[in-house]
Amino acid sequence: MAALISLFPGWVGAYRRHWLAGDLTAGVVVTLLLIPQSLAYALLAGLPVQAGLYASVAPLLVYAFSGRGYAQSVGPMALTSLLTAATLSRFAESGSSDYLALALWLAILSGLMLLAMGMARLGFIADLLSEPVLAAFTTASALLIVLSQLGPLAGLHLPGNSLPQWLLAAWQQAAAWQASSLWVGASALALLLGLRRRGPAVLQSLGMSTAVASVLLRIAPVLAMLAGMLLPPGWQVPVVGPVPAGLPVAALPLIPLSRLADLAMPAFFIALINYVQSLSVAQLLAARRQESVDPDRELVALGLCNIAAGLAGGFPVTGGLSRSVVNADAGANSQLASLVTAAGMLLLMFLATGALARLPLPVLAATIIASLLSMLKVASLRRAWLAERADAVAWLLTFGLVLLLGVDSGIMAGVLVSLATLLWRSSRPHIAVLGRVPGTHHFRNCLRHTVECLPGVLLLRVDESLYFGNARQVRQALLSRVGQQGGVRQVVLVMSAVNRVDTTALTMLEGLDLALQQAGVELHLAEIKGPVTDILQRAGLAARFAGRVHLSTQAAWQSLAGPADYQI
Incomplete structure (x- = not known):
């Protein structure tokens, strides 16, 4: 039965x-x-x-x-x-x-x-x-x-x-x-x-x-x-x-x-x-x-x-x-x-x-x-x-x-x-200028919160994965932000929202690093996810950014700040 x-x-x-x-x-x-x-x-x-x-x-x-x-x-x-x-x-x-x-x-x-x-x-x-x-x-x-x-x-x-x-x-x-x-x-x-x-x-x-x-x-x-x-x-x-x-x-x-x-x-x-x-x-x-x-x-x-x-x-x-x-x-x-x-x-x-x-x-x-x-x-x-x-x-x-x-x-x-709607949105990602919430290790959008910033340091967070559809837009937006804010010596690209990067985005990061170097600005990366780190290593970019990759935005802040700037 x-x-x-x-x-x-x-x-x-x-x-x-x-x-x-x-x-x-x-x-x-x-x-x-x-x-x-x-x-x-x-x-x-x-x-x-x-x-x-x-x-x-x-x-x-x-x-x-x-x-x-x-x-x-x-x-x-x-x-x-x-x-x-x-x-x-x-x-x-x-x-x-x-x-x-x-x-x-x-x-x-x-x-x-x-x-x-x-x-x-x-x-x-x-x-x-x-x-x-x-x-x-x-x-x-x-x-x-x-x-x-x-x-x-x-x-x-x-x-x-x-x-x-x-x-x-x-x-x-x-x-x-x-x-x-x-x-x-x-x-x-x-x-x-x-x-x-x-x-x-x-x-x-x-x-x-x-x-x-x-x-x-x-x-x-x-x-x-x-x-x-x-x-x-x-x-x-x-x-x-x-x-x-x-x-x-x-x-x-x-x-x-x-x-x-x-x-x-x-x-x-x-x-x-x-x-x-x-x-x-x-x-x-x-x-x-x-x-x-x-x-x-x-x-x-x-x-x-x-x-x-x-x-x-x-x-x-x-x-x-x-x-x-x-x-x-x-x-x-x-x-x-x-x-x-x-x-x-x-x-x-x-x-x-x-x-x-x-x-x-x-x-x-x-x-x-x-x-x-x-x-x-x-x-x-x-x-x-x-x-x-x-x-x-x-x-x-x-x-x-x-x-x-x-x-x-x-x-x-x-x-x-x-x-087309999906591509249009991802091709124009939201990019936020970050600052540290006083007395904490939290970093938030400067336009939405009361935050403190480091002199000469620009923290930028890209809220989208990086790929061929938005690589050019991101590059132009980052260079524009650096140009608008005078006296920038270091840029920290916070990648907490970047879930993947493709070959076009890797080429963009190399070109962006070179363009900023020529302008006397040093590019740092922070909060890179594991799968993205693997791609950077396979593509050879990990060696290029050696010493400029930070586990967290707070770690980047402490690394770039003077002794009196990172105390909480």
Whole structure:
């Protein structure tokens, strides 16, 4: 029996009987939430609605046996769907067989990349996107998704993947708006927003707890779906249409290698965004139970989920915040809840696809808009503006590029903005003039504290590692400080904040020492960290600065001061 249990994921062996009720309830609740989401996100990706069903079942099954998040629900998401549409629309017509084939391969490629990164323990790659850039990207993408659904809400098809393209298409089709579609879509949107706004108070007044009321309101899109399917046949509203019943036919279409190469870079960025989303959700849920998350394990699990989604006829997937939170709030204790959800989706695929054919497309558009409106937040911009103006500029730049260029180009721009912001900051390090706090061995910034200084001695602390990006700036700043403060005979470079130096920085230190010698100034080094000391020794600079390297700033002070200057 032990050998058999070892073949299953850890939660199977640790399962408790009293978990069962919560897992069953959560599985059913998430199924009701996932049904409209899977259909809507497939349409958002430019795919037939059954692709959303296929992309919902396989990842749930795979993550249950490979992931570690007890309530993580992996499947289609709005941002991933928009990224998929933005990528594939450049290579094929939406709805065509080529488009579907590319969607499968996009999921498989992104899954293989995630799997490879996880096996190589590259979980840190999520740090390529800074928090302000990621917040700006998410906000702009949510706005784009909302705007993209205004067309379907009114019975229109608005081609394009960026704000200018949609505005132009809306202007060109201004006379084609369908009043019946707009009425149905607006009514569904009003229902969803009204339930979100007034529903909690109404349900709590009926005696429900806050947690139960929140879970019930999360599945409100199902009510909108049912209402839409009950519309009289005479209403001229575009509907989903026939949905194939049962499982997809297992087939992986072949595409040219050149097309795979075209998909490689978009697949990487989709993998990156999916991983960041999934990891943040997993960490949020783990914190509730004082658990930890293994980023590399999540990479592997998410990679397997995407490969499974592609092989099953779906498209790229990730851990969904709303579904996962609902899963946890509804009582999920283990991944058995996801297995129940997968079973519920399979029942729908076999028994209820006929009813889905009557589902109005404006209702699906309304569910997307209602779910994404809460993501339109600019609080992160205000916080960045107050804390660090460079982060605020990065936020605004990323937000604007996503709107103007689309999410696929916007995410690449976001990564570049993150890296450019990092390089800009490190290329202009803070340099402080230090003095000794009277009566102590502590040295602080002269501009912030009352300190004492040695005549003819300049103590400078560089608050950044030294490398090719800032070596020239540091050299110029140090020489400028020496020139501004007359009578300097010794300069002490305090390196307590320097964690590394590269070859360019070593050359800079040699040149700086030579330039100061020619000006009659002696350069000293203090508080050099061990790894930096090793580099200086290997590069031969330790011998150059022999007798001018000090263990601490206080040691340098005592060495350079006269007998009456270093007494405390």
